[in-house]
Amino acid sequence: MGLHIQSSKGKHESEIPQFELSAIFELFQERRAEAFSLLESKPIHEDSYNNEGISTPTNPDIAFVLALDISRKLTDAEKGKIFQLEKRFVITGSLERSYENMGVKGELPDTYFSFACILLHLFEKYHDFNALNSAIRATDKACQLMIEAKHVVDRASALKTLNLEKKAINLLQEEYSYA
Amino acid sequence: MLNGDKFALLWFPSFRGIAYLNVLKEMGKLPEVIVLMENEFFQQDKLNEEAKLFNYQAQYFDHTYTIEGFAKAFGITLIHTDAKSINDDVMINTLKTINIKNWLFTGGGILKQALFEQGKRFLHIHPGKIPEYRGSTCFYYSILAEMKLSASAFFLTPSLDQGKVLFDCNFSLNLTLTSKNRYFLDDILDPWIRSQTLKNLLQVNVSNRDIMNISETTKCESKTSEHIDRTFYVMHPLLRALTIKKINASYEMNKPEGIFIVE
Numbered sequence: 001m002g003l004h005i006q007s008s009k010g011k012h013e014s015e016i017p018q019f020e021l022s023a024i025f026e027l028f029q030e031r032r033a034e035a036f037s038l039l040e041s042k043p044i045h046e047d048s049y050n051n052e053g054i055s056t057p058t059n060p061d062i063a064f065v066l067a068l069d070i071s072r073k074l075t076d077a078e079k080g081k082i083f084q085l086e087k088r089f090v091i092t093g094s095l096e097r098s099y100e101n102m103g104v105k106g107e108l109p110d111t112y113f114s115f116a117c118i119l120l121h122l123f124e125k126y127h128d129f130n131a132l133n134s135a136i137r138a139t140d141k142a143c144q145l146m147i148e149a150k151h152v153v154d155r156a157s158a159l160k161t162l163n164l165e166k167k168a169i170n171l172l173q174e175e176y177s178y179a
Numbered sequence: 180m181l182n183g184d185k186f187a188l189l190w191f192p193s194f195r196g197i198a199y200l201n202v203l204k205e206m207g208k209l210p211e212v213i214v215l216m217e218n219e220f221f222q223q224d225k226l227n228e229e230a231k232l233f234n235y236q237a238q239y240f241d242h243t244y245t246i247e248g249f250a251k252a253f254g255i256t257l258i259h260t261d262a263k264s265i266n267d268d269v270m271i272n273t274l275k276t277i278n279i280k281n282w283l284f285t286g287g288g289i290l291k292q293a294l295f296e297q298g299k300r301f302l303h304i305h306p307g308k309i310p311e312y313r314g315s316t317c318f319y320y321s322i323l324a325e326m327k328l329s330a331s332a333f334f335l336t337p338s339l340d341q342g343k344v345l346f347d348c349n350f351s352l353n354l355t356l357t358s359k360n361r362y363f364l365d366d367i368l369d370p371w372i373r374s375q376t377l378k379n380l381l382q383v384n385v386s387n388r389d390i391m392n393i394s395e396t397t398k399c400e401s402k403t404s405e406h407i408d409r410t411f412y413v414m415h416p417l418l419r420a421l422t423i424k425k426i427n428a429s430y431e432m433n434k435p436e437g438i439f440i441v442e
Contacts, residue, residue, distance in 0.1 A: 022358055024420040083409060090412045129324050129411075129418070136415045172323075172421050 032162060035143040039152065039159055061085055062095055062111050070121045082118055086134045089115070093141070109152045112142035117161040123168055132168060139165050185211050187279040189265070189301065190246055191287035192218040194226070198370035199285060200249045201240040202378045209253050213246065214273055216262045216287050226362050233360065238437055239371045264288040274299065283377075290335055301335040304373040304380075307411075309333065309344050314411035318369060323422045326429055328352055328368075328438070330376035346380040348372070349441040355430045356423050364423070368438060375440060 064081060068074075074082075089095055095111060119135035122128045139161060146152045188203075188210040190196055203209065226242045229235070235242065250257045258277075262270040265287035274282075275297060284301040294301070307317035308329040314320075321327045331347040350372050356363060414422070 024416050028417050086412075127324065129320050130409065133320075133412055133415050133418055136417055140415075169417070169421075173424070175425075 031140070031143060032166070034147060036159075036162060038147060038150070039155055039162070059095070059097060061097065065095065065111060065115050065118065068114075068118055070118055079122075082122070085115070086119065086131070089138060090134060107145055109142040109146035109149070110154050110157065112138045112145065113152070113154070113158045113161040116142060117157065117164060120161065120164040120168060124164070135165060135168075184281050185279055186281040186283055186302075187211050187277060188213040189274075189282050189284050189287070190215045191265070191285045192216070192221040192223075192246070193286045193370075194223075194242060194366040195370040195373055196246070196285035197223075197242055197244050198240045198374035199283065199377055200244050200246065202374045202381075204244075204249060204252075206378065206381055208381055210255060210283065211279055212256045212258060212277060213250055214258045214260065214270070214277070215246065216260060216265065216267075216270065218287075219263070226366055229359065229362055230367075233363075235363075235367050239367050240374060242366070262287075265294065266291045270294075271297075284335060290337075292337055295335075295337055303333060303335045304376050305331045305333070306369050306373055307331065308347060308349075312411060313409070314413075316414055317411040318372070319364070319414045319419060319422045320411045322352070323418060323425060326352070326425065328372060330372045332376055332380045346376065346383060348376040348379055350375075351439045351441050352426060352429070353431055353434050353436055354438070355427050355436075364419075371438065379440075 061081075065085065068078065068082075085095055094107065095115060096107065116135040116138035119131040119138060122131035123135060142158070142161070146158070152158050188199075190213050192215075223242065223245075226235070230242050246257070249255070258273060260267075260269045260273055262273075264270070265284075270287075271293050274294070280299055282299055282301045284303045290301060305313075305317075306315075306329075307313065307321055308327070309331040312318070312321050312329070318328055321329065328350040329347055330350075332345045333343060334345070
């Protein structure tokens with residue numbers, strides 16, 4: 001059973017997979033534990049990670065995502081842009097503008113960790129569950145890209161996103177736990 | 180359909196449609212004609228075991244009811260098409276030949292502009308409060324965020340979930356769900372709240388003035404923030420699971436079980 005749904009593009013409502021409730025939390029935690037483990041493992045850090053930073057992407061949308069400073073109040077235009085990119089990501093499963101650039105080889109996990117981080121920030125600040133939903137999907141994709149490529153440039157940002165997501169989900173789980 | 184106007188039924192095989200049929204039968208509100216689309220993914224019998232186990236028929240609706248049975252019982256003409264979507268040419272052309280203004284929509288896609296140019300109106304029941312909750316699975320979000328459940332009736336407009344609301348219903352929930360209630364939320368709760376909203380709409384007297392206005396493309400202004408005033412996307416399985424967890428956590432043993440209309 002795959003937890004990661006690539007995209008909803010072209011899918012009919014009836015095609016959306018059904019999941020066994022009992023398996024969902026377990027599978028999700030397994031996937032995230034794998035990502036944490038990869039990010040925290042020393043050999044991978046030494047062999048595959050570099051400190052060169054992310055070169056300026058040619059896609060301005062991705063450059064926008066990577067450069068956005070969420071420690072300050074976002075402007076309406078910035079939020080509008082995020083929602084526009086969110087819609088593209090939900091429909092196509094990618095932030096890339098063209099299909100040729102979509103896929104493991106052409107995409108960096110860092111982009112999706114950063115994107116998820118912005119969305120998690122919107123959830124935290126505005127209780128925006130739509131943003132949380134998209135953040136989990138973006139983190140799914142980031143983890144998938146990272147695990148397949150065994151590569152991430154900005155380890156600290158990736159860990160920050162995973163921890164923010166964990167915090168959001170833990171809060172919800174505590175709120176909804178059985179009395 | 181409203182105030183005794185004639186109406187037709189646009190049939191897309193789904194539990195939503197079946198829930199509507201239950202209501203139309205109960206109320207004796209019969210369409211003049213039914214135009215049928217195809218839905219290759221629809222499996223009516225998938226609910227059999229679960230429905231029997233939890234007695235969904237007595238509490239909610241008879242999921243085994245068929246469009247053929249409904250049409251035969253009331254002598255309603257069925258027009259079969261091989262359309263898989265409301266926007267297929269065959270549908271557009273078929274609807275052109277039927278001189279009925281009001282149509283009850285049961286699914287089949289997001290209507291494209293061509294269908295709005297025929298002077299017809301398509302009544303849709305959306306499983307959420309408009310404008311706060313837009314998108315086809317938004318009821319999950321309203322439960323997860325606020326433990327609220329609503330449905331809104333409006334005529335479709337070219338912009339998604341932007342029609343002027345004719346009527347809405349609020350519901351409360353007191354349920355416990357297990358893995359055995361696999362289809363309950365999507366195939367019972369969602370269709371049922373829509374059908375009960377349809378039922379209530381058919382009972383109220385909507386004024387002519389309202390009817391005149393409802394086909395306008397009215398952008399509903401959000402009462403809250405722009406973060407809420409946007410379409411909710413299909414929910415991630417993890418959040419769906421958390422929604423179920425929230426429903427279960429809210430269950431009160433000393434109160435009646437089920438879904439209830441809040442007056």
